Amino acid sequence: MGGLGKTTLAQKVYNHPKVRRCFDGIAWVYVSQTWQKEDILQRILLSLIPEKREEIVKWRDEELVRQLFQIQQNKKCLVVLDDIWATEPWECIKQAFPIRNDGSKILVTSRNKDVALHIDPSGFHHQPRFLSDSESWQLLQRKALRGRFHGEHEDLKKLENLGKEMVKACGGLPLAVIVLSGTLATKKDLNEWATVNRNIKAHLGRGNNLINEEGNLHKILALSYNDLPYKLKPCFLYLSRYEEDSDIETEALYQLWIAEGIISTKDQIGEESMMDVAERYLGELVTRCMVQGKAPDDDDDVMLSSIGRSFASCRLHDLMRDLSLVKAKEENFLLSISYYHDGILNEHGNNDHSQVYRLAVHFSKEDVRKYVPPAEKRNTRHLRSLALLISGNEDYEGHLPKKMKSQFNRFKMLRVLAIEGLFPANSEDHILKTVFLLVADHLRLPTAIGELIHLRYLSLRRSVFLCLPSSLGNLQNLQTLDLRDAVVFRIPNVLWKMRQLRHLYLPEGHSQLMGFLGKFKLNLFCRKLRLKGLDKLEILENFCPPICSSQDISTLRNLRVLSAEVVLDDYDEGFPTEIQRLMSNSDHVGCTSLCIYSYKDSAATAASIKKKVSDVVGQCFSRRNLQGLEVSCPMDNFPEYEAQYMCASLLKLELTRLEIEEDPMETLERLPNLRSLHLKYRSFLGKEMRCKAMGFGQLRFLRFEDLQNLEKWNVDEGAMPNLSVLTIEECTKLEMVPNGLRYVKTLKELNFVRMPKEFTDRIQAANGHEDFDKVSHIPTISVRNVSL
Structure with missing residues (x-):
């Protein structure tokens, strides 16, 4: 029966330190009712070998099965398959699991005892009892x-x-x-x-x-x-928009609540923003145990705490989701429809759009073309919200079906439109193919979207559209435009007309894309995108100076969050001026993150460029509002530590291809607020590093990746007193774990990835080697040395 605590009990086992120590790799996958074979296998592999993400998303079913089987033959793995409703999912993936009595284990939760018996009649079966x-x-x-x-x-x-x-x-x-x-x-x-x-x-x-x-x-x-207050009921009902077992990103959820009018200015208390009100409402639902909230507690969430966010994501228990679905449909609030497995409709929907005001349609990538929109205009003209959401991996070579596009001019009352997941295969070959299909009409967003004058939220995440129409400028009420993980070849210079815009997410790497098109003498930008005039803008992500003007940033007085990227290849040697201009124009922004990178080979980088990059990084350390910094290009050694660095607000730092030879810890360990540090591929060419006592006082996450010359790492007693997660990946010359790790009592997780066997053998208790006592206090130690 639902609600007995099966998943909770499985999580206790899965997260227990003694259990984790028994396995080389662990994976947790929600199966649920709307499952896909490829998706299940991919998620297991992504947990066991996350460093192989790029390869995994390209593998087909047969290769996924083969690789998963091979990993479990070589390593002891624990795989949890949570919430299996029927035997079919197991029948589809069972070839990936070796049949043997020791080593890897499978833990299954199900409401159906017959499913457990089918998977393994002789296995251990536990049925949770009712509480007294x-x-x-x-x-x-x-x-x-x-x-x-x-x-x-x-x-x-x-x-x-x-x-x-x-x-x-x-x-x-x-x-x-x-x-x-x-x-x-x-x-x-x-x-x-x-x-x-x-x-x-x-x-x-x-x-x-x-x-x-x-x-x-x-x-x-x-x-x-x-029992919910009237203001919280629509917030809860809106969660029925999401699929079963979804991790719901809170920032997007808040923006949807605001766009739908579920939260209004009347709900604000004192200096609260609308996003603050939304977070407070979610907190009330969490307090009432109707929603499960996840605090910002891992490396990806470091920046959220800086803007005062209490929740990184949230999710619903299956039965709470059932309640939300039924009540939403009962009140004509929202209808959620799912097409999976050859177009079979799930139990929560029917195709009657005539009464409901909000419609969310979920597709697998195979079934998107099978969806038939309602033929009668009366079934759609009253809609306030429409979401067309395609799940699955990123190799879906699809486009917006013409039947859908032809209906855009019907949605006159639409406030929310989301078209997510229309993404071709993620490789340069397919991008190149797309370039030569510039005239293809099916990759263009319909001009009729400009007629949706009530639109407040538009998301094209994980989608490809060659051109966005200039009619977007008619969307005077738009509050959120989300183009994250999207490929858009032309954005018209009309954003400045959207005077109500509060949240703008531009595509990542847009400057790189423009450079790629330039190879074919294709310039789809007539001029820079103007942002001046967006007086209500609060969040601006993936700002890029060649595409937009840094001067416009200074006019956005309500901007609270800014992320920007500067590609050095777009300048001769004038990039320090551009970066200084960008930083000075963003002095008023509360939280800023900056990415500085180059695509040129390091051998082609002049010494003068390296010196300028070093100076720029030193200036970044002095900024009071810069909280995230990523540098991926050669530079001189770090400048000597200066007193003004004590003012640094930097929380997250990622360094790649710096090619410095002096120990960077002398400077980095004195950054007072640093929570996350990632040194990767050729960022340090020296042989020895040292972390001194009292250094890295606030550091929570530390990762060394592909530092091929590193031989010794010394950690003094008292260094990194708050470190929680340490990952060492492919540092093949590192001789041993530092003795000082024994003093870092806060360490919860230690990960070794593709390290030499001689290195990992030193920490195995069974081998009786001398390094085990250095790490014996750490609850979770993971060793992933699988070579593919």
């Missing part, structure tokens, strides 16, 4: 009271009696107890608890028509929805 009344009360007490009452509070006994009475309605189901606890946690006194108790009794007396006939669990979940 006493255990249910203990769980509710921890979640709902949370230390609010101490000692002999006069209401404590009455609360206990009410709680014990209410918890019986949960039938011992942990999820029901948790959700009820979330509801009670928002109640201030005994009277409000009593009100909830009366509501429970009323709901239990209404029969089985709330959602289905699976018992009181669904009634308790429905009660939690009914």
Whole structure:
């Protein structure tokens, strides 16, 4: 039964340090009802060998099976297949798993016992039991009271009696107890608890028509929805837009809530921005245990904490998603349709668009062409939101079907439009092919999009469009334009007309793309994109000086987040001036990140260029608002440490191809706020590095990758006192782990990737070698030496 805690128990096993120590690689994959064979295999491999991402996304089914089988033959792996509903997914992937009694293991969770028996009749089968009344009360007490009452509070006994009475309605189901606890946690006194108790009794007396006939669990979940304040109900219903087991990116979710009018300026308190209000609302749903929130706790999330974000992503339990789907459809709020496996429609949708105001259509890459839009205009003209979302890997060679394009002029009331996943194969050959198809109409966004004058949110993420029409300038109400991970060959100079624009995400590497087109004498830009006039802009990502003017940045007085990229190949030797101009024009921006890179071979880089890059990096260390810096080009050695570096706000630093010979730690370890450091391919050519005591005081994530000359790394006692994750990848000459790691008690995870066997053998307890005691205190140690 749903809600018994199967996934929670599996996570406890999966994350247990003693379990992790038994395996060379671990992988967790959500299978769910809308599964795809290729997707399952890819996600397992991406967890086991993430360093091979580029190869994995190109492999076909047969190669994925072969590689996964080979890895498990050579290494001990733990693979968790969570939430399998039927035997078909296992039948499709079982060839990738060797049949043997030791080494690699598979952990499966399922609501169907027959599925487990089919996978392995002789395996260990565990069925979680229901909680007793006493255990249910203990769980509710921890979640709902949370230390609010101490000692002999006069209401404590009455609360206990009410709680014990209410918890019986949960039938011992942990999820029901948790959700009820979330509801009670928002109640201030005994009277409000009593009100909830009366509501429970009323709901239990209404029969089985709330959602289905699976018992009181669904009634308790429905009660939690009914108890929501009016302002939070549409926020919860909107989550039905996402597929089962999705990790929902919170920044995009907040922008959608704002665009839909679910959150308005009336909800702001004090100096809150609209995004702050959205985060507060999500926090309330998390507090009520209706949504699971993920805090910014890994390397990818370092920058989020700098802008005050409490959640990097969120997700729904399957049963909470079922509740959201049913209630959204019941109230004509949103209809979610999924096409998978030869166009079979999932159980949550039908093709009746005539009443619902929001429509989300999910496709596998094979089924996108099978979707038939409604023929009658009355079925679409009232839509406020339309999402066409294609999942799967990035080798889908598709385009927007003509049947869809022909309907754009029908959506006169549309506020939200998302077309995501229309992405050709990610290789230069296919980009080149696309260049020679510049006249292809199917890769052009329809001009009719300019007629959608109410549009507030437009996303073309992970899609390819040769040209965006100049009619985009008519979208006077647009608040978010998202072109991340997209390939767009021509962006018309009309963005400045969108006076309501708050969030602008330009494509990554656009300058590189323009240089590529220049080889074929194809210039699709008439002039720079003007941004001056976007007075309400708060987020600007992938800003590139050759495409836009740095001077415009100074006019964007409400800008809070800026990420920019500067390609040195676009300048002779004048790039320091351009970077200085960019940084001085962005002094008012709270959070800035900068990427400086070159595509030229290092041998072609003049000494004067290297010296200028070194000076520029030194200036970046002095900036008070620069929080992310990526440098990928040769430079001189780091400038000597200067006092003004103590003002540096830098949180994340990634360095590639620097080709410096002096130890960079002397300077880097004194950056006061640095949380993440990644030294990769030829960034350091020397043989020895040293981290001194008290250095890297705030560092959480450290990664060395492909430092082929590094032989010794010394760590003094007291260095890196807050380090959480350390990764050493393909540093083939490194002799041993530093002795000082034994003093870094905060280390939770240590990863070795493609390191020599002699090196990794030194830390294996079974081998009795001398380095094991240096790392024995670290809960998770991963060794991935698979060579493909």
